[in-house]
Amino acid sequence: MCCPLGYGVLFCLIVGNICGSIVARRSFGGELNVQSAYYILGIMVVFAALMGVYNVKKDTRRHRKWMLRMVVYFATAISARVIMAAASKIVSVIGTYYSIWRCDEVLNLLTDPQDVQSWFPQCVTAGVNPAAVWVAVHAASNGGPLYFASSVRAVQGMALWIATLIHVVAVEFYIHKTESANQVRDGFVLEPLDYSEDSATPY
Template structure:
């Protein structure tokens, strides 16, 4: 008789299966793909926000001002952020508000936390709405100079900010009206749209490398910004002699044409490559997020229907919706169907 197959493989997966089930129960997800989506997308947003949080302090954001320090932003961006006024206030307001909002938003999508601590979910939601609005205002203050301030970048940030705030507004309104199915849809839209800034950075890497390999791409940078990166008038004039009129004071806003490449290990050329690619990368990332989200919402439409039915009796009890009469062909009302939020079910 042949020996029996060893059961060691199934036994070895026992503790792993139990651990996964405990994680399911703790977090509250009922479907595997939702858990993994939250871990990947929510975890990515949480990690990004937490990693960037130290940049709220100017010593970390613009560390190059001290000996041996490194900036926490793209080369040359601190040329504007270190100038007292609109851009300095804008970047601090943006980071100090939107990063905590991103951290809290990740917790909002944990089903177990929503069920066990509904009050925390509501209070956190109000805080996120306020922080997001202030953070978006800060973004609007710096958009003219951010990542080169090109028209495609300004348009991108304008559309992204508008879509984000509009989605948050409808999410807030539908939440107050107990339309939880719509609340879920709009809040997903808000944070999936904003999450495109992570995908933007991935696309940006490929875009910068691509234009560097192709060659022939150039960007106009202010001589003041070039000098800030070079940290020396002589070094600036050696590479860009056309900036002489800037240093003489004849043309304070003079720009110089810079080759966009990352292969020469020149910070000015790296800044030009990033500025040249940023807007395009953002549009690609936003389009990917919009399309994928709408597919996901259609794929999980049954979840929206479940929420609508679940909260229908509560909406009726609070006077937010008039009771619907579920009538049969005989004119009889199916009260059980109404209680379940289904006004189309016939009485059997």
């Protein structure tokens, strides 16, 4: 990573993670398992990036390892979305899962007064503050916007933690399996231990 570009990426990464940490407080209902997953993931990404930049001129092999970790950790959110999409369908089929919602969130998605009165009467009781009352919403991906959102909220934290575990194990496995092929530095490239300039393939 060239120094100006590398420092620029690191700066944007830190700013992005700070903003993401702020949003995590409310993301998918702001449940603690979701918040903790986002915060831990942000720390992992920034730490790996800092270690990569620190080793860029000291040890190319360590720099490579930390940059690989950073990129793979950063991609965890993508895998989490895939897991979340599958898991929300599964919990909907099981049919016994719920997530907790504030009444003002329910009223934002469930606009029919009769439906609100039928399913969540505590949200429309006279004198009730909708922002201070919580209700359980059935997780059902085929039951309308509110129930679909509930199915996503119910599995979001689990999806993040499973994706994080998968990515951590996968990148360490890859680093271990490719260790022998990244021993000798030739310019900006790492080559196997038996590499010599005479054996290099001309381009």
